Amino acid sequence: MYIINSNLKFRGLTYGNNAKMIILHHAEAFNCTIDDIHSWHLNNGWSGCGYHYFIKKDGSIYKGRPDNAIGAHCLSYNSVSIGICMEGKFNVEGMGAAQYNSLKDLTPYLQNKYNINKIYGHRELNETDCPGKSFPLHRIKKECLGGNSPVGSSNSSKESKRYPGYLLKYNPNKFDSNVKVIQSKLQNIGYSVGRCGADGYFGDATLLAVRCFQRDCNLMIDGIIGGDTWNRIMIE
16 A cells, blocks of 8 residues: 655644544545645635545545644544545445555554544534445445454344344434444444444434444435344344
8 A cells, every 4th residue: 555645735734633533535526636625625714635535536545634633524523533535426426446445455554553443434423425325335344344343242232133023213212222232233333323322222323323324235214223224234
């Protein structure tokens, strides 16, 4: 893997980034360069390119802002994350093999460097459709997080592998042990269920995680855990 030094000139970066997660984005442009993004972000009044890395469709990896500089790519998470942006518009096009393979090389490199075990799509943390419905988010999570599941959560998941026979729906005021099982499974495969973790309450963060999982797996996106969604989560 070779990372190209882009030699970008930034304006007043802030340092102290404490990377605990990787956040994935698309440029929402069919063709662009790291210099284009840098220019766009400067025109927004920012310090420059808000991402730490940029991957072209041909697989070339470019350095954005320094890893220890606070990013400008995901509201409320810029000081605890590494932002990777992919050239492309993944609501209307798919990702090619060269670009995906570079992402698959870069992601574990950063995981090992910073001891990261969380990968998110931008849409899982902010109100956006980035990085696009055709972005292989589920695949990259499965390939890069597959061996990093927390040890303590596996038993509770195995106890209730069979669908409980009723729909699990949004209800932030009611505890349900089956919701807790689902939350643990979602966390293990890289979906955030909120700051409280697997607490058994089907709140806003769990609803968003379920919808994102359904979208990534081409299931009906209704935020409800029926038999199809339950069974698909359990096999991951």
